[in-house]
Amino acid sequence: DAGITQSPRHKVTETGTPVTLRCHQTENHRYMYWYRQDPGHGLRLIHYSYGVKDTDKGEVSDGYSVSRSKTEDFLLTLESATSSQTSVYFCAISAKVGASGSPLHFGNGTRLTVT
Amino acid sequence: AQSVTQLGSHVSVSEGALVLLRCNYSSSVPPYLFWYVQYPNQGLQLLLKYTSAATLVKGINGFEAEFKKSETSFHLTKPSAHMSDAAEYFCAVSGDDKIIFGKGTRLHILP
Numbered sequence: 001d002a003g004i005t006q007s008p009r010h011k012v013t014e015t016g017t018p019v020t021l022r023c024h025q026t027e028n029h030r031y032m033y034w035y036r037q038d039p040g041h042g043l044r045l046i047h048y049s050y051g052v053k054d055t056d057k058g059e060v061s062d063g064y065s066v067s068r069s070k071t072e073d074f075l076l077t078l079e080s081a082t083s084s085q086t087s088v089y090f091c092a093i094s095a096k097v098g099a100s101g102s103p104l105h106f107g108n109g110t111r112l113t114v115t
Numbered sequence: 116a117q118s119v120t121q122l123g124s125h126v127s128v129s130e131g132a133l134v135l136l137r138c139n140y141s142s143s144v145p146p147y148l149f150w151y152v153q154y155p156n157q158g159l160q161l162l163l164k165y166t167s168a169a170t171l172v173k174g175i176n177g178f179e180a181e182f183k184k185s186e187t188s189f190h191l192t193k194p195s196a197h198m199s200d201a202a203e204y205f206c207a208v209s210g211d212d213k214i215i216f217g218k219g220t221r222l223h224i225l226p
Contacts, residue, residue: 031212033213033214035216040124040218041218042121042205042216042217042218042219043159043205043216043219044216045213045214045215048212048213050212056212058213059215090158090159092159092214094214101147101164101165101166101167101209103149103161103164104149104159104161104207104214105161106158106159106160107158108157108158109157109158
């Protein structure tokens with residue numbers, strides 16, 4: 001299994017508080033992704049990174065920011081958590097995407113509840 | 116831009132029966148296509164992928180999928196369902212730096 005660790009695995013927070021989720025990889029892969037999974041919506045891309053300090057938005061990026069200062073770490077921040085951000089968050093990594101057809105390898109997810 | 120449509124959010128089959136999960140895609144560039152499986156309380160695992168080498172792709176656990184360009188489809192099949200196949204299945208497409216997922220199909224196996 002690809003070396004991907006998400007932390008924390010579970011978190012409960014209050015509306016309006018900032019929250020940071022961490023994804024750590026030991027594979028030295030260039031690409032890292034944050035998805036959220038919600039019933040009826042499947043997985044939706046929040047943000048992704050194609051290198052250190054290189055990030056871009058996905059389809060549901062509003063209310064989220066990311067940072068990647070090292071190859072191995074990709075942080076997802078909810079600046080002011082809202083109940084609509086209650087979800088399961090998955091980090092994924094890939095050596096290459098696009099023309100190479102490399103697949104994603106997923107972490108085990110972080111279950112976030114915003115009360 | 117790429118998109119994926121999975122037909123049927125829930126599919127039920129009897130143990131031993133054929134499994135057919137449907138996926139149609141849209142892509143402005145030659146696509147790479149994937150099927151992933153998710154068991155309860157776990158992350159997603161790759162079942163198989165299409166990368167243009169062969170239109171019929173074999174994956175793990177007896178699953179296979181056929182790429183049909185004329186139908187823009189990549190349906191997942193298994194000849195004989197097993198109770199352990201009960202899970203959620205996701206079709207995905209990539210053509211640039213992103214991989215876009217369908218909404219998923221939950222497969223139920225009836226004894």
